[in-house]
Amino acid sequence: MTTSLRRAIGATVFCLATLLGVSPASAGELLQVVFDEPSDDRWMYAFNSMPGTRPAAPVFTTFTESEDSDSRVAQFLMGWETASRIPSGLPPQRYWIKSARLTLTTLRDRSFIYDPTADPWETALPSGDPRAIPDSDAGRPLELYGAGFRGGFTAGTFREDSPFGSTTPGGRNAFAAGFNAAREPVDVSNNIGKSREPFLPFPSRPFAVGVITHVAAGDAVPAGTPVTFPVDLGDPGTRGYIQEALRSGRLWFVASWLGRSAGQTGGFTYPDFATRDNLLDPGPKLELEVVVIGDADTDADGLPDDWERACLEGLGASGEDDSDGDGISNASEWALGSDPNDDASRVAVRGLHRDAGNRVTLDLVDSGSGALVVESSADLQRWAPVAGRLDFAAPTSGLWHSDEPVDAGAAFFRCRRADSGVR
Ligand SMILES: [Ca+2]
Ligand SMILES: [Ca+2]
Ligand SMILES: [Ca+2]
Numbered sequence: 001m002t003t004s005l006r007r008a009i010g011a012t013v014f015c016l017a018t019l020l021g022v023s024p025a026s027a028g029e030l031l032q033v034v035f036d037e038p039s040d041d042r043w044m045y046a047f048n049s050m051p052g053t054r055p056a057a058p059v060f061t062t063f064t065e066s067e068d069s070d071s072r073v074a075q076f077l078m079g080w081e082t083a084s085r086i087p088s089g090l091p092p093q094r095y096w097i098k099s100a101r102l103t104l105t106t107l108r109d110r111s112f113i114y115d116p117t118a119d120p121w122e123t124a125l126p127s128g129d130p131r132a133i134p135d136s137d138a139g140r141p142l143e144l145y146g147a148g149f150r151g152g153f154t155a156g157t158f159r160e161d162s163p164f165g166s167t168t169p170g171g172r173n174a175f176a177a178g179f180n181a182a183r184e185p186v187d188v189s190n191n192i193g194k195s196r197e198p199f200l201p202f203p204s205r206p207f208a209v210g211v212i213t214h215v216a217a218g219d220a221v222p223a224g225t226p227v228t229f230p231v232d233l234g235d236p237g238t239r240g241y242i243q244e245a246l247r248s249g250r251l252w253f254v255a256s257w258l259g260r261s262a263g264q265t266g267g268f269t270y271p272d273f274a275t276r277d278n279l280l281d282p283g284p285k286l287e288l289e290v291v292v293i294g295d296a297d298t299d300a301d302g303l304p305d306d307w308e309r310a311c312l313e314g315l316g317a318s319g320e321d322d323s324d325g326d327g328i329s330n331a332s333e334w335a336l337g338s339d340p341n342d343d344a345s346r347v348a349v350r351g352l353h354r355d356a357g358n359r360v361t362l363d364l365v366d367s368g369s370g371a372l373v374v375e376s377s378a379d380l381q382r383w384a385p386v387a388g389r390l391d392f393a394a395p396t397s398g399l400w401h402s403d404e405p406v407d408a409g410a411a412f413f414r415c416r417r418a419d420s421g422v423r
């Protein structure tokens with residue numbers, strides 16, 4: 001990126017902040033933003049007759065092969081217009097997110113069991129599946145995901161009273177979204193519950209699992225209980241999702257629960273949360289701590305001063321320094337979106353395998369968010385991008401495979417971040 005473009009982005013921060021009534025001085029400071037209610041919330045259930053105004057949002061799953069329902073049939077969709085509080089429009093990496101936390105409040109008394117930990121996905125497979133394993137702890141955790149949209153809608157255009165979409169599996173216009181091993185967003189509404197194409201089961205990693213204080217694991221949850229979801233920012237997919245949402249000015253989450261509804265006969269056996277339309281109990285509350293990284297670099301070390309202050313406690317370190325001793329310079333940590341003060345957070349190639357057909361596999365650690373571009377070179381001078389795909393079963397480590405054989409003379413490989421706003 002050229003210096004003049006850097007200046008232009010810096011100016012953009014200033015203008016946006018002024019337009020939105022936020023003090024320009026807030027760029028670089030820790031913004032502690034509390035949204036007491038969402039801009040939109042909606043019980044995403046096909047037969048909800050009061051879309052956007054219903055005071056309660058139950059969450060449950062139906063385990064059926066039928067063609068008339070998603071497995072995660074009842075979801076709670078929540079959206080926040082963030083641009084009035086956090087300047088929008090910046091490259092995603094300019095949002096240094098310190099914490100993100102959602103709190104929901106239960107409505108029904110003792111209608112579900114508290115399970116504070118994620119259950120392995122194989123525990124939700126039918127017992128006839130050879131991969132099925134027993135659930136080792138009582139109940140199902142409350143799960144938080146991002147949201148995806150279809151049917152002509154986007155995160156920017158969907159509203160709480162927009163059409164539901166089709167009731168067939170994979171047909172709802174707003175759905176719980178996680179990430180696959182290629183770090184692509186995917187609909188997780190049917191990741192469990194069916195056993196045929198195109199809805200074969202697959203693992204899904206929630207953005208957060210609900211935490212309840214004053215209720216023991218395995219106990220029934222009373223009415224009026226706050227459930228807190230601390231978003232896992234160590235997962236680059238999740239962090240990148242929030243960064244992109246702040247850029248666009250609209251952040252969406254979906255609460256889901258992999259437990260059965262008891263239907264018409266068994267009473268209420270699922271969680272039920274207050275929406276913002278509930279007059280008695282608090283609706284969804286979102287708390288974000290974000291530093292918006294401006295462009296100023298007064299000590300001319302290539303590192304934005306805001307980022308240095310946010311992560312490195314001042315301007316003392318340089319771009320060449322490796323402040324956390326993880327082998328990655330501060331300049332590279334900034335360029336690749338990892339934490340320069342955490343030696344577990346880095347982007348690195350741990351190994352390289354080249355087969356007889358010149359296909360290349362890289363063993364990668366990638367704690368940064370955003371798409372990774374792999375380039376090859378024969379002379380360390382000219383670099384060419386190589387098409388490939390990620391296979392990341394774990395959040396921050398996995399393999400990258402080239403799609404095509406690489407040039408036989410290419411001996412060097414490097415990674416950079418696409419569209420991060422830095423180079
Ligand atoms: Ca469990
Ligand atoms: Ca600096
Ligand atoms: Ca480092």
Ligand SMILES: [Ca+2]
Binds near residue numbers: 338
């Ligand atoms: Ca680091």
